[in-house]
Amino acid sequence: MTHRNGTRQLDVQALARVEGEGALHVTITDGELTTVELNIYEPPRFFEAFLRGRSYTEPPDITARICGICPVAYQMSSCLAIEDACGVVVDGQLAALRHILYCGEWIESHVLHIYMLHAPDFLGYAGAIAMAQDHRGIVERGLRLKKLGNRLLEVIGGRAIHPINVRVGGFYRVPTVSELAELVPELEWARQAALDTVEWVAGFPMPDYEGDWDLLALAGEDHYPFMGSRIGSVSGRAQFSVPQFSAHVHEEHVAHSTALHGRLDTGEYAVGPLARYSLNQALLPPLARAAAADAGLRGECRNPFKSIIVRAVEVVAACEEALRLIGEYSPPSEPAVPVMPRSGVGHGASEAPRGLLYHRYEIDSEGIITSATIVPPTSQNQRAIEHDLAHVVEANLDLDDETLTARCEQTIRNYDPCISCSTHFLDLRVVRL
Amino acid sequence: MTAAVPKVAVWKFASCDGCQLSLLDCEDELLAVAGAVELAHFLEASSATVAGPYDLSIVEGSVSTASDIERIAHIREESNVLISIGACATAGGIQALRNFADVGEYVSVVYARPDYIETLSTSTPISDHVAVDYELRGCPVNKSQLLHVISSFLLGRRPRLPSSSVCVECKARGTTCVMVAHGTACLGPVTHAGCGAICPAFDRGCYGCYGPADTVSTTAFVQLLRSLPVSDRAIERVFRTFNANAPGFRDIPGSEHAAVGSPRATS
Numbered sequence: 001m002t003h004r005n006g007t008r009q010l011d012v013q014a015l016a017r018v019e020g021e022g023a024l025h026v027t028i029t030d031g032e033l034t035t036v037e038l039n040i041y042e043p044p045r046f047f048e049a050f051l052r053g054r055s056y057t058e059p060p061d062i063t064a065r066i067c068g069i070c071p072v073a074y075q076m077s078s079c080l081a082i083e084d085a086c087g088v089v090v091d092g093q094l095a096a097l098r099h100i101l102y103c104g105e106w107i108e109s110h111v112l113h114i115y116m117l118h119a120p121d122f123l124g125y126a127g128a129i130a131m132a133q134d135h136r137g138i139v140e141r142g143l144r145l146k147k148l149g150n151r152l153l154e155v156i157g158g159r160a161i162h163p164i165n166v167r168v169g170g171f172y173r174v175p176t177v178s179e180l181a182e183l184v185p186e187l188e189w190a191r192q193a194a195l196d197t198v199e200w201v202a203g204f205p206m207p208d209y210e211g212d213w214d215l216l217a218l219a220g221e222d223h224y225p226f227m228g229s230r231i232g233s234v235s236g237r238a239q240f241s242v243p244q245f246s247a248h249v250h251e252e253h254v255a256h257s258t259a260l261h262g263r264l265d266t267g268e269y270a271v272g273p274l275a276r277y278s279l280n281q282a283l284l285p286p287l288a289r290a291a292a293a294d295a296g297l298r299g300e301c302r303n304p305f306k307s308i309i310v311r312a313v314e315v316v317a318a319c320e321e322a323l324r325l326i327g328e329y330s331p332p333s334e335p336a337v338p339v340m341p342r343s344g345v346g347h348g349a350s351e352a353p354r355g356l357l358y359h360r361y362e363i364d365s366e367g368i369i370t371s372a373t374i375v376p377p378t379s380q381n382q383r384a385i386e387h388d389l390a391h392v393v394e395a396n397l398d399l400d401d402e403t404l405t406a407r408c409e410q411t412i413r414n415y416d417p418c419i420s421c422s423t424h425f426l427d428l429r430v431v432r433l
Numbered sequence: 434m435t436a437a438v439p440k441v442a443v444w445k446f447a448s449c450d451g452c453q454l455s456l457l458d459c460e461d462e463l464l465a466v467a468g469a470v471e472l473a474h475f476l477e478a479s480s481a482t483v484a485g486p487y488d489l490s491i492v493e494g495s496v497s498t499a500s501d502i503e504r505i506a507h508i509r510e511e512s513n514v515l516i517s518i519g520a521c522a523t524a525g526g527i528q529a530l531r532n533f534a535d536v537g538e539y540v541s542v543v544y545a546r547p548d549y550i551e552t553l554s555t556s557t558p559i560s561d562h563v564a565v566d567y568e569l570r571g572c573p574v575n576k577s578q579l580l581h582v583i584s585s586f587l588l589g590r591r592p593r594l595p596s597s598s599v600c601v602e603c604k605a606r607g608t609t610c611v612m613v614a615h616g617t618a619c620l621g622p623v624t625h626a627g628c629g630a631i632c633p634a635f636d637r638g639c640y641g642c643y644g645p646a647d648t649v650s651t652t653a654f655v656q657l658l659r660s661l662p663v664s665d666r667a668i669e670r671v672f673r674t675f676n677a678n679a680p681g682f683r684d685i686p687g688s689e690h691a692a693v694g695s696p697r698a699t700s
Contacts, residue, residue, distance in 0.1 A: 016480035021445060043447045043497045044552055045528040049539035055670060061640060065527050065675065068451020068573060116457065116478060127479030129467040139464070147460040158631045160458060161451040161573040162642070165635045172637040335636070409480070418450075 006030070010405045017117040017127065017409075018417050024408055026393055033397075036389045038382070038412070051372035056082050056341050056363045057168050063359070063374065064162045067418055069112065072105040072157070073352030074359075074374075075166040076227055081359040082168050084243070085346025088339045093332040094170040095227075096325045097156055100180075101163070102226045102350070103318040103325075104152025107190070108160065109353035110311040110318075111149060113416045114201060115142030118308050121410035122204035138200065141193050145315070148183075148190045152322060155179055170336030180326045187326070191319040195291055198312040202295035207407070209391060210302040213268045213384055214238065215275035218351050220283045224317050225276065227350040234278045234300060237266040243347040245358045249375065263383070270384035271355030271377045272415060273310040274301050285324070288317035304388055304414035311353075311416075341367025352377050354416045378417045385415055439488040439587050442474035444508055446494025446501055447528055447556060451573040452519035453477055453493045459576050466580070470587065485511030489586055492565075495521040497528060497556040509563035514586050517559040518579060520572035520675040524644050527572075529556040529678035557678070567592060570625045572642040572675035578627055595626045596647040599639050603630035611638055618663050620671060623649040623681070641674060645681030655685060 008028040015022045025037035047066055051059065059078035064071035076098060083090060090098070115138075116128040125131040132139040150160035156175055157163025165171050218225035219232035219239075232239050240248050248265050263269075277284075278300040281292060292313045301310060343365040349358045355377030362371040392411045396404055443453050457463065457478060473483035490512035496502060509515055520526050531539055536554040540547040559565055569582050569592075578594055585592040595601065599621035603610070611617040611633045619638030621630065625646045632639045645651065651672075658668050672682045 014476055016476040016482075017478070021476075043501070044540070044543065044550060045447060045497075045526075045556075046531060046536075046539040046543055047527075049542040050527070050530040050534070052542070055667065058670070062527065062674065065449050065451075065572065068449040068454045071449075071451070112454075112457065120480075126481035129464070129472065129479060130481065132464055132467075136464070143460040143463065146458075150458060150460075158635050159573075159628075161454060164632050164637060164640075167637075171635075172632075173635045 008401065010401055010408065012405060012409060015409065015412065017120070017413060022412075022417070024389075024405075024412065026389070026405075026408060028393070028397065031397060033390060033393045036386055036393065038386055038389065048372045048374060051361075051369050054369050056086070056339075056361070056367040056369060059359070059361065059369070059372070060166045060168060061162075061164075066374070066376070068161050069109050069418060070105060070352045070354070071162050072102055072153070072166070073350055073357050075163065076102060076350040077348045077352075077357045077359040078361075079166065079168050080227060080348025080350065081346040081361050082348070082363070083339060083346065084348060085344045085361055085363050086339045086342055087344075088169065088337055090170055090337050093330060094174075094335075094337065096329065097171065097174060099226055100152060100322050100325050101156045101166070103322040104149045104156065106226075106318040106353050107149030107315055108146055108153065109149075109416075110315050111142055111146040111197075113353070113413075114197065114308055114311050114315075115139060115146070117416070118410075118413050119201065119204070121406065121413060122201075122308070141196070145190055145193050145197070148186050149318075151186065152183060155183060167336055169339040170332075170334075172335060174331050174335045176331060177329060180329055184323065184326060187319055187323050191287065191316060191323065194312065194315040194319050195287065198291040198295050198309065198316060201308045201312050204308070206303065207305050207392070208303075209305065209388070209395065211270065211304055211384065211388060212302075213270050213387065214264065214266065215278050215302075216264065216269045216271050216380075217275035217279045217356055218349060220280045222283070223321065224280050224283045224285070224288075224314075225351055231349065231356070232279055233264070233266070233269065234275065235266070238264055238269070242349045242358070245347060245349065245375070246360065246373070249358075249380070251375070268383055268387070269380070270415075271380050273307050273314060273355075274304065275355065276351055277301055277310045277313065284313070284317050285320035287320055288313050291316050304384075304411070307414050307416075341365065354378060354418055355381065376418070378415070381415045381417065385412055385417065388414070439470045440473040440483065440486075441470045441583070442485070442487040442490045442508075442512070443472075443477070444474070444490060444492045444494075445476070446492065446505070446522065446559070447497040448494030448519065448521040448526065450477065450493075452522070452571075452579075453491075455518075455574050455576040455579050456491075459580060462580060466583070487512050488514065489583070490515045491583070492517045492522050492559050493519055495526045495528060495556045495558060496562055497553055498551055499553065501553075502562055505559060505562050514566045515559075515563065516567040516569060516582060516586065517565050518569045518574050518582075520570065520642065520644060521556075522559045523568040523570055523679075524676040525556040525558050525678035527675045527677070530673060531556060532678050533673065569594075570643045571627050575627050575629065597626050598622055598646040598649060599624045599626055599628065599630050599643070602626050602628070603633050606630050606634060608633045611636065616661055618658055618661055618671065622657075623651055623654045640671065641676060641682065644676035644679045649681065651681055651685065
């Protein structure tokens with residue numbers, strides 16, 4: 001139903017298949033888009049406030065609770081930041097174990113999003129359970145892949161949600177060679193299942209839209225980046241080291257919004273799989289790189305709807321990387337590097353499944369945190385989501401209300417928004433366009 | 434349950450989503466569960482929703498805004514059985530650290546425009562606001578226990594889960610006691626069972642993410658902790674995490690900072 005005259009209102013009171021709580025309101029007046037409102041009503045939880053006064057050893061456990069879907073991202077960025085403050089570098093097999101753990105989280109989180117949250121949009125289902133009625137074998141493949149990701153988290157981290165084995169400096173206990181070797185047969189199955197996933201999602205009907213914003217991600221050195229020290233942008237305009245993050249990314253408290261928006265000093269930007277891929281596709285392991293090419297991805301990918309393909313490519317990469325690192329694994333002599341507190345500031349960044357996650361801590365000489373800053377990927381992506389929504393609505397005014405609303409929801413889900421990462425993300429109000 | 438196919442709803446309040454994710458993490462059982470019930474409201478999994486009343490509501494998260502209070506009252510009215518899952522829903526979660534502080538100061542630390550932020554000065558469990566039929570502990574909950582609780586209620590039975598301490602699970606697992614053998618501070622003796630005693634099996638002391646066990650003496654335990662080389666401030670911090678607001682952890686003997694509204698609050 002299309003209204004050429006009068007007001008047309010599209011409302012989704014509670015967005016489904018996102019992590020956290022949000023609403024969408026679009027107003028079209030006389031055939032023109034007048035407002036897009038992405039309302040996030042996730043209540044604030046004040047992590048940065050109550051981290052003050054805590055010990056420098058606590059952020060991996062505490063900040064994990066920001067997000068049940070990507071706790072490892074919070075654990076890794078916080079460990080890197082505190083180790084930076086204390087002048088410690090964790091490398092060798094301990095870094096490799098962190099990398100395998102992170103692979104588990106990418107697999108678990110990406111497969112959850114691909115199969116259960118996003119694919120139903122492309123195929124016209126309310127969710128994966130409804131989709132299973134027609135595509136049971138495919139949904140079962142997704143569940144088995146997701147389970148493998150969780151299994152990596154359990155073996156190295158102790159449990160899948162809020163792993164207990166991560167500490168500043170490394171781990172409490174490192175796995176034996178045979179504990180990791182037992183994962184190999186299922187990982188080999190998963191690598192093929194991930195390749196099949198790329199082929200599956202590459203066949204989805206892709207709306208034709210390309211974002212024109214800059215894309216920001218860690219710039220890998222030897223490998224596709226999970227944790228790192230350099231940040232780059234696809235335009236080439238932003239190139240800086242992690243400690244320079246807050247000098248280049250400014251958080252703004254915008255009028256009509258209680259959300260803090262991230263803005264690069266060189267302009268608007270987004271983070272996430274498109275940014276990682278576009279900046280680092282040459283560093284993908286061989287099967288993932290070939291799968292990307294077969295799926296029609298080129299050097300740069302700016303269509304946010306195609307993020308589902310990039311996520312699938314990154315699942316292949318995570319399986320390949322985990323297999324490589326397990327093959328090279330020999331248990332380190334100590335489960336952690338000693339980290340002694342000293343007065344200072346530390347910065348850490350890693351690639352959460354949904355994009356760059358930055359932490360900064362100030363600690364005193366006793367190791368007590370005096371200041372904490374956490375910039376989650378979804379708060380950095382809010383502007384891009386609104387921007388995309390406006391374009392998608394304007395390009396599809398001929399669609400009926402139900403179809404257009406569904407397209408808007410799909411547009412939001414392109415970013416796999418994690419609204420529970422609520423430190424900086426709530427109650428975004430009307431955006432006038 | 435009276436309905437032929439029970440209607441089940443999943444609700445979220447202030448939380449990290451991890452406990453409802455536990456349901457989606459039941460990869461081997463999910464499709465079977467979905468086939469046995471009508472998942473009438475589960476936004477993380479499906480955009481299709483069905484209006485109440487519901488046979489079973491599963492509630493994640495804590496009450497931390499004025500609208501939360503109205504919403505949970507409405508959910509209670511619509512639900513035959515209501516169970517709360519996870520440390521946020523059963524104890525207030527880590528966001529209940531505001532209960533020991535000035536929430537206005539917290540808002541000013543995080544947000545440039547505090548006047549836009551609507552929040553209560555406390556984060557409280559669901560059972561502080563409505564009657565709850567069962568509370569499943571944990572940060573996060575154990576997915577096997579979650580399945581047990583759901584299937585018990587759907588069969589019209591009370592769940593049967595141990596309310597002992599983590600020590601019992603640790604002994605059953607055959608793990609050497611990290612406190613006795615290594616002098617590692619461990620909350621296992623006072624922490625509710627359910628996780629399977631994971632931390633000591635990884636050479637780490639329990640950090641209490643399942644909250645206080647039903648019948649423990651925190652006072653006696655704190656005396657024991659003081660025999661270790663651990664400062665009083667560190668002892669306080671170890672109780673002030675995901676279940677900080679739970680009775681048993683809330684009032685730590687000798688602590689200067691008691692919860693708002695608790696008998697020890699003097700300032």
